[in-house]
Amino acid sequence: MTMEVQIIQARPQLRFAGNTGECDDCEEEQRLEDALKKDIEGDRVSLSSASLSHSALLEAEELADEEEGTSQQTGPKSELELSDEERQLLKELRARDAEVRAHEQAHLAAAGPYANGAPTYEFQTGPDGQQYAVGGEVSIDSSPVPGDPEATVRKAQTIKRAALAPSDPSAQDRQVAAQAAQLEAQARQQVKAEKAEEKEEATEKSSSSVEGNKESESNLESSNDTSQDNPFAKRVENRFNPSSITTGNLLNVIS
Numbered sequence: 001m002t003m004e005v006q007i008i009q010a011r012p013q014l015r016f017a018g019n020t021g022e023c024d025d026c027e028e029e030q031r032l033e034d035a036l037k038k039d040i041e042g043d044r045v046s047l048s049s050a051s052l053s054h055s056a057l058l059e060a061e062e063l064a065d066e067e068e069g070t071s072q073q074t075g076p077k078s079e080l081e082l083s084d085e086e087r088q089l090l091k092e093l094r095a096r097d098a099e100v101r102a103h104e105q106a107h108l109a110a111a112g113p114y115a116n117g118a119p120t121y122e123f124q125t126g127p128d129g130q131q132y133a134v135g136g137e138v139s140i141d142s143s144p145v146p147g148d149p150e151a152t153v154r155k156a157q158t159i160k161r162a163a164l165a166p167s168d169p170s171a172q173d174r175q176v177a178a179q180a181a182q183l184e185a186q187a188r189q190q191v192k193a194e195k196a197e198e199k200e201e202a203t204e205k206s207s208s209s210v211e212g213n214k215e216s217e218s219n220l221e222s223s224n225d226t227s228q229d230n231p232f233a234k235r236v237e238n239r240f241n242p243s244s245i246t247t248g249n250l251l252n253v254i255s
Contacts, residue, residue, distance in 0.1 A: 110162035
């Protein structure tokens with residue numbers, strides 16, 4: 001597609017002096033007018049596609065330069081260059097940054113060994129070009145201790161303290177504390193069940209021991225009764241009974 005651009009150059013104006021409506025040399029006037037029209041038509045130029053591409057490239061470069069200049073004008077500013085609204089925003093961002101960092105450090109300190117690394121923050125760029133923390137979190141391991149419900153109770157208590165450590169716990173902090181309390185309750189039930197089982201086992205062992213003692217006593221009594229009915233056993237018993245020994249009687253001593 002070819003675009004035509006019409007360039008009209010200024011031409012001298014011809015004025016004819018004389019009486020109005022009269023023409024001394026009409027043919028010469030018409031010739032000059034036709035020549036002027038022909039020159040105007042000859043001043044029209046056609047741009048090729050290559051010329052148009054080059055023109056478009058120049059326009060794109062000019063537009064990029066304008067955008068770069070605009071971005072430089074809207075870039076980071078010093079505090080002296082800030083408007084009143086920007087100064088107020090900067091003041092709020094700085095206060096929020098300090099609050100967020102103190103909040104997450106409180107979580108981290110109370111979590112102890114159950115914190116999974118340092119806090120992570122969400123940042124916002126201020127009008128001065130600096131990054132300010134506007135949100136954050138601390139990851140805490142809340143899994144139960146395998147095979148040790150008492151340790152799980154202590155861990156859940158630590159997590160609950162860590163969640164409520166900041167002076168102004170958020171809704172998310174309170175939810176974590178509630179989950180830790182639930183974990184603690186479950187672990188306490190497990191501890192109670194294990195202690196009841198241990199007590200039952202100890203009672204069973206004690207009962208078995210008492211029954212064994214009774215059986216031993218019964219066996220001993222049965223043995224005594226048998227020895228009284230057996231003459232030989234009676235003689236053996238009398239052998240070691242001092243009252244049955246008769247002085248000078250060798251048979252009794254041996255019997």
